[in-house]
Amino acid sequence: MTPAARTEAAVEILDQVIAAASEGGAAADTLVSRYFGTRRYAGAKDRRAVRDLVYAAIRRAGERPTGGRAAMVALADDDPALAATFDGSVHGPAPIEADEPRAVAGSAPDWLVETLVASGVSSETMAALVGRAPLDLRVNRLKASREDVLAMLPEVEATPFAPDGLRLWRGGNVEAMPVYRDGLVEVQDEGSQIVGMALGAKPGDRIVDLCAGAGGKTLALAAAMANEGVLLAADVDRARLSRLKPRSVRAGVTIVETLLLDPNREAEALGDWVGTADGVLVDAPCSGTGTWRRNPEARWRLTPDRIDRLAMTQTRLLALAATLVRPGGTLAYIVCSLLDAEGAEQVDAFLAAHPRWIAEPPALPAGRSHGAGRRLDPARDGTDGFFVARLRAPC
Known part of the structure; x- marks a missing residue:
């Protein structure tokens, strides 16, 4: 896929995500998977790049955008390289017009921001809420200790608080790991482990x-x-x-x-x-x-x-x-x-x-x-x- 085709794919997926959000439909990760399930020509790098664009646009928009293009145009306003992919090519999106609709940046819809502030949530926390999360694992102490699994997986580190937690900053296909298949670990956010x-x-x-x-x-x-x-x-x-x-x-x-x-x-x-x-x-x-x-x-x-x-x-x-x-x-x-x-x-x-x-x-x-x-x-x-x-x- 060309860079312009990746951008157009992100716009199409975002249209589906926005519609699903208003109608109680499937989650974004499910919609991304479905989209590429019928587009076998897209390689792993293409899928990863498009997914990153989709989630970057979602994280930036506090209010639900009017459409996928509005979400991507707003993202492109801060990224000249992305803006250049709106080139009107065969598989790419049309050029950006100065006065066309753009998604509004923010942590959440205004009414929800007000509710969070009233609950004592800081602006720093609201910004962190729409950041990217690491992939956390919980060691199953019925089968192994955290030290055992750390020795098996040099790419992971111990979480700072949960005694059985591990962290993968780059993510990855955990289900393909032998330690997962053998029941030594489960996917679980450190906070979930703690509470x-x-x-x-x-x-x-x-x-x-x-x-x-x-x-x-x-x-x-x-x-x-x-x-x-x-x-x-x-x-x-x-x-x-x-x-x-x-x-x-x-x-x-x-x-x-x-x-x-x-x-x-x-x-x-x-x-x-x-x-x-x-x-x-x-x-x-x-x-x-x-x-x-x-x-x-x-x-x-x-x-x-x-x-x-x-x-x-x-x-x-x-x-x-x-x-x-x-x-x-x-x-x-x-x-x-x-x-x-x-x-x-x-x-x-x-x-x-x-x-x-x-x-x-x-x-x-x-x-x-x-x-x-x-x-x-x-x-x-x-x-x-x-x-x-x-x-x-x-x-």
Whole structure:
């Protein structure tokens, strides 16, 4: 592909990403893969170059652009070499007009920036939220130590905070690595590893991972439990939960039981667990504002109404989780969001409704106190953005 053809391809993909963001469609990485799935002539360098252009344009545009060309023209305004590819050639985009529409630069839509500022998020953090993230791995201590894997992979380094974390700055095809195929590592952001430690799971515990998804934190809990005890992974998403079984087999995890829940009828299926769990992890569905480094177009999908609906779900899940915890047991509440409506305010409301419960400062190796919990952010901690709180049930 010529440079001009790469630019045109990026414009076409961005058109799809923008449409999907407004209609609730597929994520950008999926759309990039689909685009090249029908264009076998594009080599690896072409695909990588186009993908980089797409994500650079997404990261630059705070508001959802009117179209892919507007996003790319705005990017070209800061890059003369890119602007030169708008040459009107057969496979390239038409020349840039001085007065044509351009995407507006920013960290997020204005209303969302205001909401983040009101939640105590700094301008440095907002800029970091749309930066590029490294590729982090978690060593599966059921099969190896971090020192073992570091010796096998000279291109990785230990993460600064998570005791089992590794970092690949250049990325790469992790699934092709023998250490991945053999279950020695999982892909997991360092921040996700850190907040999962808040529950304090230990060997022999009875633990519920209430919003397990595909099981990233479930597998980390199993490792912390040394494969001893009972670990229930529950979720309402059949497709995501089905991915946990093969991952467990690869990781050598044998203590996980899965439970598919019906939305809004979760309590019925969890009846046998009421008042018996040593710990419950609630990695609640949320806006994902803390994960924009990996999914920058996600900020175009949010609306105030969607955040309100998510907050209602979070409140309901916290109340449900509280019924499962035994006297003196622990509830860890996690969101990959920096919005107080989903984090600190949720915990404050829970404590007001459950006055005998107490918030315990989670002893974590990173982050800072925020409300009754702790917050991690990319500018200060180099992780995705998270809020986590540790809550103790009355005895």
